[in-house]
Amino acid sequence: MDRDRPSASDDPWAPFWEAVVAGLVRAGAATGVALDTETVSAQLDRDGGPEGDASFAMHRYAAAAHRPPNDLAASVAAAVPPGGWVRGVSAKGAYVNFLVDPARLVRATFDRVFADGARYGAGAARTELACVEHTSANPTGPFHIGRVRNAIIGDTFARALAASGVPVRRQYYVDDMGRQAAMITWIWSKPRDTWPVPIRDAVDGKEVEGEKPDAHRGRPYPAVSAYLKEHAEAQAEVAAIVRAVEEGRAPPEHRALTQAILDGMLASLGRLGVAFDEFVWESDFLADGSVGRVLERLHAAPHAVREENGAWAIDTTSYGLPKESTRVVVQRADGTSLYVTRDIAYHLQKFARFARVIDVLGQDHQLHARTLGALLAEIGEARRPEFLIYQDITVPEGGRMSTRGGSAVWLDHLLTEAVERALAEVRARREDLPPDQLARIAEAVATGAVRFHIVRIAPDKPVIFRWEDALSFEGRSGPFVQYAYARASSVLRKAEVSPAPFPYDAERLTDPEELALVRLVARFPATVQYVARSTHVHTLAGYAHALADQFNRFYHAVPVLASGAERPSRIALVAAVRQTLGNALDLLGVPRLETM
RNA sequence: GGGCGCGUAGCCUAGUCUGGAUAGGGCACCGGGUUCCUAACCCGGCGGUCGAGGGUUCAAAUCCCUCCGCGCCCGCCA
Numbered sequence: 013m014d015r016d017r018p019s020a021s022d023d024p025w026a027p028f029w030e031a032v033v034a035g036l037v038r039a040g041a042a043t044g045v046a047l048d049t050e051t052v053s054a055q056l057d058r059d060g061g062p063e064g065d066a067s068f069a070m071h072r073y074a075a076a077a078h079r080p081p082n083d084l085a086a087s088v089a090a091a092v093p094p095g096g097w098v099r100g101v102s103a104k105g106a107y108v109n110f111l112v113d114p115a116r117l118v119r120a121t122f123d124r125v126f127a128d129g130a131r132y133g134a135g136a137a138r139t140e141l142a143c144v145e146h147t148s149a150n151p152t153g154p155f156h157i158g159r160v161r162n163a164i165i166g167d168t169f170a171r172a173l174a175a176s177g178v179p180v181r182r183q184y185y186v187d188d189m190g191r192q193a194a195m196i197t198w199i200w201s202k203p204r205d206t207w208p209v210p211i212r213d214a215v216d217g218k219e220v221e222g223e224k225p226d227a228h229r230g231r232p233y234p235a236v237s238a239y240l241k242e243h244a245e246a247q248a249e250v251a252a253i254v255r256a257v258e259e260g261r262a263p264p265e266h267r268a269l270t271q272a273i274l275d276g277m278l279a280s281l282g283r284l285g286v287a288f289d290e291f292v293w294e295s296d297f298l299a300d301g302s303v304g305r306v307l308e309r310l311h312a313a314p315h316a317v318r319e320e321n322g323a324w325a326i327d328t329t330s331y332g333l334p335k336e337s338t339r340v341v342v343q344r345a346d347g348t349s350l351y352v353t354r355d356i357a358y359h360l361q362k363f364a365r366f367a368r369v370i371d372v373l374g375q376d377h378q379l380h381a382r383t384l385g386a387l388l389a390e391i392g393e394a395r396r397p398e399f400l401i402y403q404d405i406t407v408p409e410g411g412r413m414s415t416r417g418g419s420a421v422w423l424d425h426l427l428t429e430a431v432e433r434a435l436a437e438v439r440a441r442r443e444d445l446p447p448d449q450l451a452r453i454a455e456a457v458a459t460g461a462v463r464f465h466i467v468r469i470a471p472d473k474p475v476i477f478r479w480e481d482a483l484s485f486e487g488r489s490g491p492f493v494q495y496a497y498a499r500a501s502s503v504l505r506k507a508e509v510s511p512a513p514f515p516y517d518a519e520r521l522t523d524p525e526e527l528a529l530v531r532l533v534a535r536f537p538a539t540v541q542y543v544a545r546s547t548h549v550h551t552l553a554g555y556a557h558a559l560a561d562q563f564n565r566f567y568h569a570v571p572v573l574a575s576g577a578e579r580p581s582r583i584a585l586v587a588a589v590r591q592t593l594g595n596a597l598d599l600l601g602v603p604r605l606e607t608m
Numbered sequence: 609g610g611g612c613g614c615g616u617a618g619c620c621u622a623g624u625c626u627g628g629a630u631a632g633g634g635c636a637c638c639g640g641g642u643u644c645c646u647a648a649c650c651c652g653g654c655g656g657u658c659g660a661g662g663g664u665u666c667a668a669a670u671c672c673c674u675c676c677g678c679g680c681c682c683g684c685c686a
Contacts, residue, residue: 569650
């Protein structure tokens, strides 16, 4: 457990925790209570509260000691002499509370922050590569915000994992093998004047000059989908394209069309700071023969069954999958492969390259994830991917976003609205700024608000999309954090001091608001490590808000530039907060703003 | 029907893994704050049977059981 926390050199709090644990163990020996380092370390409450920075509950030791817990707490507290990192020890009820020595924490924190700068919070660099695959939306049209939750959670997690010290590759799995992609190729490979009338009607007059390729190429999709339901001959043409892709003789325009739509989608994600290191095309696993090799291993698997019509399936009864889905078909009667089969090939490739493999998936893929695990076991593969599962974004009327049902909220639309509102806000506040700077700030506020709004909720929780919530720039929001950062930046500009390291006198920082701020700044490295190992990316948003919130309180309560002997130390504090806030914003993918 | 997830004030949410001291925030609402470093802010107030019931425990939002409500999945689709 302790190894999950940053080492002493990274975590400013570490020497305090060690001192408290050691103190408790010694006090246990002196008072006849069996306290060993491991259990004390596990049971110590490090969250901090009104009574101290650490607390230890004595109830569970009362019975063995034949003494009331409050008594026990009092004698244990009395047996821990304050000193060094431990400024004070007290008993309250059945709890032993410990206070940190503020000056030591200030020095440990500031020295770390100023030495590490943009790397403050980052863990020791490791060598084992990790792969985070996320988004991987079908390249058939623009993103709606349901899909964007995957991108934001995945990208934030990848950033946090990288900061924790693990080198990360971010992958997008491009599905160019489905019916959906084939439908796009089918319609666009025809001359426009030969399009079926219902499809042409659905598109005509709706296209705008210079529109993004995902919107342009994806526009006929719903109409095509509807048309195919009633036209068998068209269906056959689409099926022929699917088969051609499977057999490695895809129409020449197929990949180019898919790529064009993907480029449009990625441009929107780029505005949110989401980017990828690698794109993996599904059809490549057929072309390079790896799907064929997977099929050979599946045919020889312990629970392989050959259907009467020639299809191959795996009986997964023994893997504890839900009833009625115990027979997984891995190869069709006509010999072609299925999504899950290709996914095995993809994961074998990942295992060959990466020490850790993390897949970010919507809850609708939960069963697929378990099936994949069972099939990997069937072919004798010991490794498994880790899954970061998130719940869907739904609409207030109920249900998931649907393109055809008209309930989808498009990312590009949301961003347009957000920028418009942000521009109005910033214009009202900053008449002094030139238009291009206003626009730049509005873009940062808008994208920051959208990203924060989605990442702030635990991935496990379903989210109901509401415009007024998504476009809020107040309270627990991205702009709130950006604003605190801009404020800190402004103070430092006016202080006209040279860059880090900033001179300070730890003894000069005594105000409760100042010390609360220091405590939070010191908490950042542990927070980064926690997010990297738990995948709870929303914790990062909570941390950033808490730090910004405390900075605002400090800002209102304590003068910085107009102070006397404390001035240099307070400037150093502001600089430390600005650095930490900035690093947290970077991990969240929320743009930093020096002014707003 | 089975599997997975969720249920915390009018609304949104943290805390649940690893049980611990008056359950933290935000929005909305009410009352204050700008001769002073950015008011996208701050201070105060209002608001909670932590879905229901039972169990374990010195102690339960947290662990166990039963039930209720909501969402998703259960294709030779992806």
